[in-house]
Amino acid sequence: MTTLPLEHDLARLRAETPTSEKLIHFNNAGAGLMPEPVVRTVTDHLLLEAEIGGYEAEEARASEIAAFYDAVATLLGCSPSSVAFTASATDAYTRALSAVPFERGDSLLTTRNDYISNQIAFMALGRRYGIEVIHAPDAADGRVDIAAVEAMIRNQRPRLVAVTHVPTDSGLVQPVAEIGAVCREYATLYLVDACQSVGQLSVDVAEIGCDFLSATGRKFLRGPRGTGFLYVSPRALAAGLEPLFIDMRGAAWTEKQGYTSADTAQRFEEWESPYALKLGLAAAVRYAIEVGLEPISLRASALAAELRLLLDGVDGVRVLDRGRERCAIVTVAVDGWKGDDFRRELTARSINSGISLLEHSRFDFNDKGVDWALRLSPHYYNTRAEVEKVATAVVEVAASR
Amino acid sequence: MTTLPLEHDLARLRAETPTSEKLIHFNNAGAGLMPEPVVRTVTDHLLLEAEIGGYEAEEARASEIAAFYDAVATLLGCSPSSVAFTASATDAYTRALSAVPFERGDSLLTTRNDYISNQIAFMALGRRYGIEVIHAPDAADGRVDIAAVEAMIRNQRPRLVAVTHVPTDSGLVQPVAEIGAVCREYATLYLVDACQSVGQLSVDVAEIGCDFLSATGRKFLRGPRGTGFLYVSPRALAAGLEPLFIDMRGAAWTEKQGYTSADTAQRFEEWESPYALKLGLAAAVRYAIEVGLEPISLRASALAAELRLLLDGVDGVRVLDRGRERCAIVTVAVDGWKGDDFRRELTARSINSGISLLEHSRFDFNDKGVDWALRLSPHYYNTRAEVEKVATAVVEVAASR
Numbered sequence: 001m002t003t004l005p006l007e008h009d010l011a012r013l014r015a016e017t018p019t020s021e022k023l024i025h026f027n028n029a030g031a032g033l034m035p036e037p038v039v040r041t042v043t044d045h046l047l048l049e050a051e052i053g054g055y056e057a058e059e060a061r062a063s064e065i066a067a068f069y070d071a072v073a074t075l076l077g078c079s080p081s082s083v084a085f086t087a088s089a090t091d092a093y094t095r096a097l098s099a100v101p102f103e104r105g106d107s108l109l110t111t112r113n114d115y116i117s118n119q120i121a122f123m124a125l126g127r128r129y130g131i132e133v134i135h136a137p138d139a140a141d142g143r144v145d146i147a148a149v150e151a152m153i154r155n156q157r158p159r160l161v162a163v164t165h166v167p168t169d170s171g172l173v174q175p176v177a178e179i180g181a182v183c184r185e186y187a188t189l190y191l192v193d194a195c196q197s198v199g200q201l202s203v204d205v206a207e208i209g210c211d212f213l214s215a216t217g218r219k220f221l222r223g224p225r226g227t228g229f230l231y232v233s234p235r236a237l238a239a240g241l242e243p244l245f246i247d248m249r250g251a252a253w254t255e256k257q258g259y260t261s262a263d264t265a266q267r268f269e270e271w272e273s274p275y276a277l278k279l280g281l282a283a284a285v286r287y288a289i290e291v292g293l294e295p296i297s298l299r300a301s302a303l304a305a306e307l308r309l310l311l312d313g314v315d316g317v318r319v320l321d322r323g324r325e326r327c328a329i330v331t332v333a334v335d336g337w338k339g340d341d342f343r344r345e346l347t348a349r350s351i352n353s354g355i356s357l358l359e360h361s362r363f364d365f366n367d368k369g370v371d372w373a374l375r376l377s378p379h380y381y382n383t384r385a386e387v388e389k390v391a392t393a394v395v396e397v398a399a400s401r
Numbered sequence: 402m403t404t405l406p407l408e409h410d411l412a413r414l415r416a417e418t419p420t421s422e423k424l425i426h427f428n429n430a431g432a433g434l435m436p437e438p439v440v441r442t443v444t445d446h447l448l449l450e451a452e453i454g455g456y457e458a459e460e461a462r463a464s465e466i467a468a469f470y471d472a473v474a475t476l477l478g479c480s481p482s483s484v485a486f487t488a489s490a491t492d493a494y495t496r497a498l499s500a501v502p503f504e505r506g507d508s509l510l511t512t513r514n515d516y517i518s519n520q521i522a523f524m525a526l527g528r529r530y531g532i533e534v535i536h537a538p539d540a541a542d543g544r545v546d547i548a549a550v551e552a553m554i555r556n557q558r559p560r561l562v563a564v565t566h567v568p569t570d571s572g573l574v575q576p577v578a579e580i581g582a583v584c585r586e587y588a589t590l591y592l593v594d595a596c597q598s599v600g601q602l603s604v605d606v607a608e609i610g611c612d613f614l615s616a617t618g619r620k621f622l623r624g625p626r627g628t629g630f631l632y633v634s635p636r637a638l639a640a641g642l643e644p645l646f647i648d649m650r651g652a653a654w655t656e657k658q659g660y661t662s663a664d665t666a667q668r669f670e671e672w673e674s675p676y677a678l679k680l681g682l683a684a685a686v687r688y689a690i691e692v693g694l695e696p697i698s699l700r701a702s703a704l705a706a707e708l709r710l711l712l713d714g715v716d717g718v719r720v721l722d723r724g725r726e727r728c729a730i731v732t733v734a735v736d737g738w739k740g741d742d743f744r745r746e747l748t749a750r751s752i753n754s755g756i757s758l759l760e761h762s763r764f765d766f767n768d769k770g771v772d773w774a775l776r777l778s779p780h781y782y783n784t785r786a787e788v789e790k791v792a793t794a795v796v797e798v799a800a801s802r
Contacts, residue, residue, distance in 0.1 A: 244529060271518060
């Protein structure tokens, strides 16, 4: 067996993750464990706010707050002026969606694996404004069919192409850069949901070629809950795209009947922010960059691959993940169990996991013929020994019914 | 001089406010100082999240999280099912605004004192959807002219009436219940921005008669930054009003091409929340209820009234607040100074204050003939001695130029 990346740093990385050695956290696709520097950053700022006042603390920490944009820019390979802080990935996503100049009869092209909240937002847009939502078919390997995407863009000229980089309910990685190349060819607006990919994969917005990219802080980035960010391309900014509801942070009230929007992605932010959490997210992004996205990605996906190998072929257990490249999300169907019951059995063995339901992923789970899946999502701070323990527990619980 | 309300509790209340006795915080209209139980609640939950996982901590604290709705319901005099948690007051406000079924050519009636971010949102709606924004005139006492509001509703049938209860840049209190009675008479949707009123005044949604009411946690409620809530009336819920962008928290994906919205105000929430902050806001709301909104309101406005008396008539200083009832926001024009310079002088004397600019309040400040105002906002935990010190400092700085 080869040595995994980051093995030499693991003792320190685990010491900075203030979790009991008895607990195995394989729910990083739900929320990652915040490392100690993130928690300390958040609590320090809260205490400062309580001591000197919320706005006064913001002023005192102005340069650290500004450094949030630099950190995210480094993470994504863009300019800090393309970065907006948001309350969540969905908040980022809907702000981007609200900026798209849809007209009645327009279409929106997405995949069969896009995130439930995106799908609901598309349907809501459809109801309200008469937008047609079209789903590109999957290719044989489970990824979206690039040739079909190209044909649909050429023939139907959708106003927007919206793709989830890593679907929340499977280990699939969509070919977002290949889709981006097609979008650029046809000058089509392109929105990427990177909620499950930032922090576990290298995400380079120039390589992807997107106009917007939304992300959360709480998952593989190991930031605080209630944080997210939005990338807005210079092209989208220059085109004057702005969110439907812009406020005094995104715009200046320049005359009684007029306002002027910010030049930068600040246009997509709101005046009020949880500054303690924003500083915590900046700390989380810097932490990930220091550990290194390349080794993070290699190690997390290697652990997931080992887990898949250990579970594949076990009686009553089916690994569901498809795609050419697979990531740190492992989804498994288990015969004869209900999702919540199965998860509780793992919890009783000090293993954190997640459950995905058919109603979270109606197209993909329907295609796979399952009504729920167990989601196991290790991260780089996990170990081979933990992978083995989790596999053993899954096999044991699956056989116990 | 009469004894102020809460005087007997003051030592305890101040002990629970972990601020140096040397600092005078008169910037509660910016952000109030979180009391110790709020800070402890937030940090406790953050530490739990880091220890056992974000979703696992949410599950472990499920009943405390549910109690958020009970606390806000008690505060506003409504059912918990009418309460939604949001990322800020503006977030709450725009979710409500996005639920209003505007059609091209509709009008929206507001005041000359409504909050800048609301005014920008109205203009953005106007640009995008051809909505006409109309501003009701003020009465002689500075409040919006109720007779004019009634006539404008009768004649122009606006799709929405939107009023800021306490404008952020003055001590004015708008007659929101009287406006509500008119809205009810004409069955007109009514949105109240209570960002500056919750926590300093008794706010009763039944008495106001509104369909929506938005609020922040960070100001007079003394909650964490990055929190807010929205009240949605049973009438608005029954009418099926829902935000434009609804997600998997607000709706269930019930069939491939359809979703079903929640029955309650949860419809207006997003899946992801900063649960540590949400618990902190619940603690802040309970804290305010325990202290008592009636004595809070009496004491804070009495301190403000004393400050106005001390400043009124001083050379080069003009108290700007109007209205029949005035609250804990004191706004003052000072001759010969720039706002930021003046504020820095107060900061140097360990006094926190705020500055409002013409570009934050184009109608009202234009009417008052000022391009900036000093905003001094005491709260119930402040003292008469502090009011005197602040007044002395303002007079001293004003005279020093």
